[in-house]
Amino acid sequence: MGEVITIGLLSEEDKEATRNVLVASYEQFKNSYTNIEDYYTYIGEIKESLDNPNLDRVLVAKSGDEVLGTLQLFLSSEMAYGRPEIEIHAPIVRLLGVHPSARGKGIARKLLAESIDYAKQLGATSLYLHTTDKMSDAIRLYEGLGFQRDQEKEFLKYDFLVKCYRFDIESI
Numbered sequence: 498m499g500e501v502i503t504i505g506l507l508s509e510e511d512k513e514a515t516r517n518v519l520v521a522s523y524e525q526f527k528n529s530y531t532n533i534e535d536y537y538t539y540i541g542e543i544k545e546s547l548d549n550p551n552l553d554r555v556l557v558a559k560s561g562d563e564v565l566g567t568l569q570l571f572l573s574s575e576m577a578y579g580r581p582e583i584e585i586h587a588p589i590v591r592l593l594g595v596h597p598s599a600r601g602k603g604i605a606r607k608l609l610a611e612s613i614d615y616a617k618q619l620g621a622t623s624l625y626l627h628t629t630d631k632m633s634d635a636i637r638l639y640e641g642l643g644f645q646r647d648q649e650k651e652f653l654k655y656d657f658l659v660k661c662y663r664f665d666i667e668s669i
Contacts, residue, residue: 500560502604504611507567510546514564515557519543522566522594529631535655538638546592551576553588556611558595558604566604570612574625574650583650588616590626593635605638617666618654624664625650629657636662 507515523543530536547555551571559568569592571577574585590612594605616624626644628635639662650661 500563500602502607503559504607505549505559506558507557511557511559511561511564515555516544516547518564518567519546519594520598521593523598525597526631539655542626543592544619552626554615556608558608558634560599564596564603566597567610567626568593568608568612570615572619578627578652585621585625585650587621587625588612588619590624593626600651604637604648606642609638613664616664622665622667624666626662627651627659628662629659631657636660 503613509573520540520543523540527528527533527536530539546552546569549569552572553576555567555569557564571589571591573581573587574583574589575581575591577585577591581635589622590609593605626639627650628639630636644662644664644665646663647663650663652659
């Protein structure tokens with residue numbers, strides 16, 4: 498029988514392990530930054546993200562006591578990015594990360610499914626997320642799950658186009 502992976506809410510006792518999973522999952526993108534200082538700024542933001550007062554919730558995927566993956570949910574673009582001008586007034590997924598040693602087990606898919614269920618519980622008609630071309634494996638996952646590009650909600654960060662993907666809940 499395979500490993501049992503559970504999805505739950507972040508607890509204070511899992512915060513540091515979750516932070517470590519986030520950093521480990523984003524280290525692979527270090528060489529994609531033309532300005533290395535931007536990378537270190539981003540990693541700093543990732544480390545601080547679990548203390549963001551604008552978070553609605555943090556989902557954590559675990560096997561036993563081991564944190565394998567995580568994602569963050571916000572209720573608007575203002576809360577997620579400090580960008581009310583993007584005009585997203587629906588749940589937004591940020592910082593989906595799976596530890597490199599735990600990839601290929603369907604963890605990201607389970608975290609996203611739980612996010613979609615949560616958005617439904619809130620009565621939302623859509624769930625959003627943002628990504629960049631450097632995260633091509635993630636984009637394939639999102640598109641495979643039914644997320645569609647929403648170019649009207651995109652923006653620039655550092656020297657990257659931050660692409661928006663939207664999952665329409667009423668289409669289920």
